[in-house]
Amino acid sequence: MQIEFAAPLWQWQVRTDSWWFVTVPPEHSDELADLPLPPRGFGSIRVRVTVGTTTWTTSVFPSDSNGGYVLPMKKKVREAEKLVPEKPVQVTLETIDV
Structure with a gap:
């Protein structure tokens, strides 16, 4: 599955560490949640991401807050x-x- 979206960059600080995220919009998060995926740590889903000219492999993670x-x-x-x-x-x- 491939999805495209735009969302703001935001920072989550915990202790002295700082993490930066983009939140997947609700309609796309629902699509991801419905995928039949093998169980992974923290409910993560492996993805290939492109932003501008940069492409990398990472995971998206379920968020308790949203x-x-x-x-x-x-x-x-x-x-x-x-x-x-x-x-x-x-x-x-x-x-x-x-």
Whole structure:
């Protein structure tokens, strides 16, 4: 399955660590939740992601706070694509192992 969406970049801080995410919109999170996938840690789903000219493999994770999935955004990607907090990020996400 391949989905495309735009959503703002946001930061989650825990202790001294800082993690950056983009939230998968509810309609696409529902599609991901309905996939018949093998069980993985934390309910994660392996994906191939493209933002701008950068493509990488990672996982999306269920989020307790919004009931959808969140996509972690590596520092390397944020810097290469000049992503700015709270600004929309155009994402192409393709599931792996489906």
